[in-house]
Amino acid sequence: MEILWIHISSYTLSQIEERLLCHGWDFCMENKVVNxxxxxxxxxxxxxxxxxxxxxxxxxxxxxxxxxxxxxxxxxxxxKKFSNLSDEELEAIKSLKSNENIVICKADKGNLIVILDKQSYIEKAQEILKGNQFQALNNSKFHRERENKLNKYIYSLFQEVQLTSMFDAIL
CATH class of the missing domain: 1.10.12 (Lyase 2-enoyl-coa Hydratase; Chain  A, domain 2)
Incomplete structure (x- = not known):
């Protein structure tokens, strides 16, 4: 079976959890006759x-x-419900979902599933957010400027009679 997951946490996966993760990120659980x-x-x-x-x-x-x-x-x-997962795999899903010490996410590239310790995930995210590529928004100024731009654009459409004819068609 092709490995579609990367395990970078202190949590030890059971064989059933490993088998479940081998299905990949795009695996679709079926539980009934669809149509x-x-x-x-x-x-x-x-x-x-x-x-x-x-x-x-x-x-x-x-x-x-x-x-x-x-x-x-x-x-x-x-x-009747049909399932393409075994009862053990369904339990493994519940176990992984309820584990609050790990984060399961999709890799940036490819179809890989990445399992990380939650604390290291949060630390890495905070480190990235502290970088120079991001800047804090002054919310009131940013929203006011954006609103003014949108109002000017709507007013220009209104003056070009595009909105007037659209409003007439609606009314």
């Missing part, structure tokens, strides 16, 4: 393929029995 109508249509289209190769009465009998079996399957499948 029953699409499933039913696919079955009916495939049944139509054998119509030309069978006698009419046999085909009608086959269609009736297929329809009855399909309806029974749909009734039982509507309320």
């Amino acid at each position: 029953i109508l699409e499933f039913e249509t696919d079955i009916e289209l495939n049944a139509m393929k054998i119509e030309s190769q069978s006698h009419e009465s046999v085909f009608l009998l086959f269609c009736r029995q297929l329809h009855n079996a399909l309806q029974q399957l749909i009734r039982t499948a509507k309320n």
Whole structure:
């Protein structure tokens, strides 16, 4: 199995947690039949393929029995949940989610899952934010300037009759 995770924390992963993480960041957990109508249509289209190769009465009998079996399957499948994860993997998800000492995030590049100690993650984030590439915003001044720019832009659109015609169409 391809390793799709990097473990940089003091937390020791169990084998089941490792197996879960090997699914990768883009893994999608399924828990039910997504589109029953699409499933039913696919079955009916495939049944139509054998119509030309069978006698009419046999085909009608086959269609009736297929329809009855399909309806029974749909009734039982509507309320039943399906899962593409084992019970142990579902428990591993709960365990990883409830562990407040680690942070699980996506790597900057690729489809890797990164597991970090929460404290080192916070320290690294604070170190990055202290860098020169960021500056603190004077909120009142920044928002006031932005609002003035937006008002000037809206007023210029209004003067160009673009907004007037749009308002007339709405009203």
